[in-house]
Amino acid sequence: MxxxxxxxxxxxxxxxxxxMTRAYLDAVEWKNRDFRPVIQPEVTPATDxxxxxxxxxxxxxxxxxxPDWNLKAWIWQYTLSLTVLGxxxxxxxxxxxxxxxxxxxxxxxxxxxxxxxxxIVDNPGFESRSSGDMTSSKSIVAWTSTKRxxxxxxxx
Numbered sequence: 001m002x003x004x005x006x007x008x009x010x011x012x013x014x015x016x017x018x019x020m021t022r023a024y025l026d027a028v029e030w031k032n033r034d035f036r037p038v039i040q041p042e043v044t045p046a047t048d049x050x051x052x053x054x055x056x057x058x059x060x061x062x063x064x065x066x067p068d069w070n071l072k073a074w075i076w077q078y079t080l081s082l083t084v085l086g087x088x089x090x091x092x093x094x095x096x097x098x099x100x101x102x103x104x105x106x107x108x109x110x111x112x113x114x115x116x117x118x119x120i121v122d123n124p125g126f127e128s129r130s131s132g133d134m135t136s137s138k139s140i141v142a143w144t145s146t147k148r149x150x151x152x153x154x155x156x
Contacts, residue, residue, distance in 0.1 A: 015076040015153045017061040020114035025059065027109065028102045035095055037084075047085075051140055055086035055095055067150075074153045077121060081146045084126065089141045096126035096143045103147065115151045122148035 018041060025039050037055040040047070050056055062079035084099065086092040106117040126143040 012073060012153060015064040015078070015151055016114045017064050017076070017078045017151070020112050020117070020151060021059060021061055021080060023112040023114060024106055024109065024117065025057070028099070033094070033098050035098065037095060051085060051087065055084065055092065057099070058083040058085065075150065076153060077148060077150045079146055080149050081144070083142055083144045085140055085142050087139055092141050092143055096145070100125055100145070113154065115153045117149055117151045119150040120147060121150050
């Protein structure tokens with residue numbers, strides 16, 4: 001069966017929020033601030049061992065939603081949950097500050113092959129949380145933030 005030509009803009013693939021977010025996170029100039037975090041989409045069995053010598057940034061993207069699919073079907077919003085884990089509380093706080101600043105600038109950055117972030121709808125700062133459900137070590141600190149991102153899916 002061939003794919004019929006449809007002119008309805010709401011008929012499109014969903015935004016790949018995970019791949020787009022990863023592309024933006026990979027583009028952050030970590031070395032400018034002497035940071036070399038390991039970036040992961042989820043906690044893995046290796047997270048504990050990684051924390052012995054690295055800071056870890058975990059990210060999770062919620063399901064993309066079209067807030068106004070009738071008029072702008074290529075516009076999507078999704079939640080981005082971030083957790084920064086590390087052994088040095090001051091260093092983790094500095095990473096959070098730098099990450100918050102970089103995310104605030106994403107709407108001014110070029111797009112990726114997965115889409116372009118156009119606006120940070122809700123951009124709270126990071127707060128300290130318990131790391132107990134993410135790691136077995138008691139010497140690890142965790143800071144989290146959940147942001148609301150608006151992005152455009154790629155043309156295609």
